[in-house]
Amino acid sequence: MNNIFPFLPIGITLVFAIAVMLLEVLLNGKKQILAYVSLLGVVFSAITTVSLWARQTNPFHLSFFSEMFIVDNYSLFFYLIFLLCAGVCILTSSGYLIRENMEHGEYYSLVLFAVTGMMLMASGGDLLILFLGLEIMTISIYVLVGFNRYNIKSNEAVLKYFFLGAFSAGFILYGIALIYGACQSTTLSQIGKVVRAEDFAYAPMAVMGILLLMVGILFKVAAVPFHSWLPDVYEGAPTPVTGFMISAVKVASFAFFLRLFLISFIDLKDSWKDIISVIAVITMFTGNIFAFTQTNIKRMLAYSSISHTGYLLIGIASLSASPENHVADAILYYLLAYSVGSIGTFACISYLSQKDEEYVNIDDYAGVGFKYPLIGIAMSIFMFSLIGVPPTGGFFGKYYLFSAAINQGMYPLVLIAIVNSMMSVYYYLRVIAVMYFKHSDYKVTNTSGKMSTNLVLVYTLVGTIWIGMGTFTIFSIVPGATSVLEWTKVSIESLF
């Protein structure tokens, strides 16, 4: 039992993914039930994840199959984010799929497969496993993006994503090959050791490998200039899938990124630090400037997610070998706050959009704040979190990230990031302004079930505020409230 337990979270997700696919064949008509089955899978998987965390003395680090598969606090932390996003995605999807007439069981199964891939990305201790996880996730996402077969935008999105994704996968593989050539290993810790050695002779080759690998990952996290697929794909994909991509997929890519660069390449930091810094600056500016004039809220959020990638890249650029400086845990914290906020936003959008994705322009939201008070409040708080207004999680995410970067001496980068945060206020607040200050004939109506709407919104809302408030020492009276910060710290400690 003890041996199998660390595999349970990923195993359960996989089993449920297959089970949902099989059930789809057996069931006639009642597809709704598949949503609940997959939700059950998510919940079970989450329970095992939590109990796995609780059973061990933290931080812990278990590795299997000669370090190919690693279960540590770091991976469990990410498991929970993925499962949270998947749960919200499934809950919002059930109403959405009925409305768009595309209720097919493989949808849920693909979501679960994607989660499996992401878990491999968070757990992989070997470049090949990481790549495997990336591909499992990406292929499931390709299908999900193009799930609305009769929608031309959806088709366009999946084709673009697929072409460019294949392009970038090639870079990753070339990178892996070069690194293997230079280091004679694909195991992360082994690569780290070789690179660290005084007599490492193949540094240029390794650096080339790193650069190629980096291109692939930067494509996944949508850093400029590898970002151009993102707005088109986010706009064309079914809204719950966009929500899933903007949160879970991005977080998974960062999980990959962070582990790889912390364990293997940290000693070659000089070779990639400048490039990442420059890309971070370009990414922040591009994301924010483009977001300014978007009228479609999905596109606007797509660009804003690019700018968030830029902020996170500052964290990557200021990484260093010792966990004491808390850059890496700040990134984890930021990712958690960002993913909860953005998936909540997309839940709101999918509730408000109409058949065939109508009414996803910002101006359509006039008066929503009064017609649907809960959605209005939730949306406003998510926007505040994405801007970074206290006491939401987004504020503390930015605060920890920027202060950690400042401790590493990255003053110019942080200054640019702050200027960019200020710019972002404009387009985020516009959503709130339209919802509350513009009156109209209420074009939008919420077509989803009230239960699931409220469940999802309350869930993500509480999450957003709790992630923020939990860091106040005042609330240490509430059990477990300060733990978000503790969790990120433990997670990073478990890596080494």
Next chain:
Amino acid sequence: MIDNNFLVFIPLLPLLGAILSGIFAFSHASDEEGPNNKIISFISCLAPAAAFLIASLFFLKLQSLPVDQRVLTFKAYEWIHVGNLNIDMDFLLDPLSSMMTIVITFIGTLIHIYSVGYMAKDRSFARYFSYLNLFTFSMLMLVLGKNLPIMFLGWEGVGLCSYLLIGFWFTDSEKAIAGNKAFITNRIGDFGFLLGVFLLFWSLQDANPNSLDFVSMKNSISLLSPSTITAITLLFFIGAMGKSAQIPLHVWLPDAMAGPTPVSALIHAATMVTAGIYMIVRLNFLYSLSPATLSFIETIGLITAFFAATVAITQSDIKKVLAYSTVSQLGYMFLAAGVGAYSAASFHLFTHAFFKALLFLGSGSVIHAMSEEQNIWKMGGLWSKMKITGATFLIGTLAISGIPPFAGFFSKDEILFKVWESGNIPFYIIGLITSGLTAFYMFRLFFLVFMGSNRNDDQHVVDHIHESPMSMTLPLIILAICSTIVGFLGIPHLNMFESWLEPVIGNLPKESADASHLMEYFLIIDTVIVALIGISLAYVFYIRKNSILEKIKGNQTLQKLHDFSENKWYFDELYNKLIIKPLLGFSDVFLFKFIDKNIIDGLVNGTAKFYSAMSYGVRDIQSGKVRYYAYFMLFGIIMMFVYTASKTS
């Protein structure tokens, strides 16, 4: 015995009450009916009553401890820990704060009960009680705080609540403006207070830890130079001037009458205005080191006492008379503090709380009976119709005039004695005259309202005069009893009050020879005689028919003096001309039309326009064609390699 943890409940309960009634008020905001008054009055009267109970238990506990150990503290949680600045949510109960909590919660509870009757027909019943509880909470925080920041929290809290309550009927623009006036005037004082806190923090930066709490401040006081102490104490005193309505920041208090009458009672008696005195007594170890500040306080106190008494003589609004009497009495307290008689100041604060609450609540009862009429020239002869209100009001009037054996006599006498003892004879004489004026204007008020015949033209109103309901008269009776007896706590030479406060204030020089005993008895008789003269003058003027009054009205100089007093020495007009008008002009022409409209708006809108334009300019890059996207990627990769290659070669 009661555990220290319960200390936190004294402020917490009113806060909970405020939140609960606030929720009621908020959730029923759009209803015609409003929430259930019974539940709200129950909750919000229970909160201060329970706090009073706890405060009394703590008082008993404090009393059972040896004199030198009478300090209870409780740390609720850590608040701000930055660098060597450690500020915690710390509560401190010592004899001084114990006395204050009891006064606040006791009188607060009575005012709450009274309000149930007074506000019964108001639609915003729940909102009113929410504010009232919040007020009590803030004041309790102010007196229970163990360090300056928490005190400041309460300090600002009462400022806010006074604004909310004075402008309670905000649909009437005059009342809303009165609320603004109170708030703005208080802000001026608070600014001084804040500067004081900053200066203190800055000059104590070597103390470790720098927690700004009163106990550690006392120990690190040697780090301060005498001139710094003078600066700090002066700045704090500016804060006190705002809160406790001393010249020149007194202008808000008379206008604060715009709020519901029980609020005036709360502001004037137990809370808010006493904050300044409390602060000075709390920081007496600082003030005692700065003779310059003390003499400044003494002067301001005396001028205020005298000025307010002269204004009160001619006012025709019942509440305005009482308001100026408060200003005047506060002046007395500062006078006492200024000569270093902190105990006398606190004692006057203590007795004043009872009789001023009594007088205000009594006036509320009168106004209620007179169908909201406040002009005393339209009243008269109420004695026969309102026996309870009349009798209790008389007790209050006697108390404030300093007639033995009522409470005000003991405390005011002590203050005057201390001033005499300090050797400042002119100050003593002016104080004495003020005391006579006090007796005069208070009895003028009493005679005009309760004696003679009714002068109201509206027969309907006159017929309607009635005694107030039980929930209003009961607090009056209780307060009247208190106003009669609390003075005995401070009988000269047996002064229980002074010995109770001794751990906080420290040992005052023991009374010297018997000669001063004799002197003291002489002075007592002195003050009583002056008060009696004031009363008889009022009797002659207003009861024995007004032939003298008519003569005064004929005399030109006297008439001018009368106008001068009635217009409150033209303070408002002066401020309007000297400060408000130029300020408004400056902010309208320069700040608004030039700086804000052109520069700031231009900057803000310009930035937004700039980025929008940029955004429009670049948006075509996102062409939607996959091959361009791939080119971008390729370009990026090439640039990366070029950079790396150029760096290594």
